[in-house]
Amino acid sequence: MNQGVEWAVHVLLSLAWLDDDRPVSTAAFAASYDLPQAYLHKQLQALARAGLVESIPGARGGFLLARPADKITLMDVVTAIEGPEPAFTCTEIRRKGMGEDAPKSAFRRPCAVHGAMQRAELQWRQSLASQTIADVRAEADAHAPSAARLARRAYGRED
Numbered sequence: 001m002n003q004g005v006e007w008a009v010h011v012l013l014s015l016a017w018l019d020d021d022r023p024v025s026t027a028a029f030a031a032s033y034d035l036p037q038a039y040l041h042k043q044l045q046a047l048a049r050a051g052l053v054e055s056i057p058g059a060r061g062g063f064l065l066a067r068p069a070d071k072i073t074l075m076d077v078v079t080a081i082e083g084p085e086p087a088f089t090c091t092e093i094r095r096k097g098m099g100e101d102a103p104k105s106a107f108r109r110p111c112a113v114h115g116a117m118q119r120a121e122l123q124w125r126q127s128l129a130s131q132t133i134a135d136v137r138a139e140a141d142a143h144a145p146s147a148a149r150l151a152r153r154a155y156g157r158e159d
Helices: 003-018 026-033 037-049 074-082 112-129 133-143 147-154
Strands: 053-056 062-065
Touching: 003 026, 003 037, 003 053, 003 062, 003 074, 003 133, 003 147, 026 037, 026 062, 026 147, 037 053, 037 062, 037 074, 074 112, 074 133, 133 147
Parallel strands: none
Antiparallel strands: 053 062
């Protein structure tokens, strides 16, 4: 998984903390997390295409949550940034090298490695689908109660 997923979750968490109708620019997000603006913008555009954020054009534009934080799962974020493809792709390596001369009958059953990886990925995806940005916010608030205040200050939403 690339860093874009981490960045996207942090952006969505920040928007959840702000909880208002004022968009945040890519430049502001990049500055607040010390991230490269151009690459972060690609992640934000992917989130917009997936319907997780709304892109507001113009000089005062930026990004807003497109739906409530409790309706955005971590799996939504991973799919938006990484795509829906499986994390593991079996290349039937068992048919090469020492398996090269084995009879076709040896390969009638699915590859055990492939099966194990599919089961693990299914559990991983189910776990991500069961956790929302609101859940992440609640955990962050419990571990770092001042984080929401810091985010609001960083984006000019002083209390």
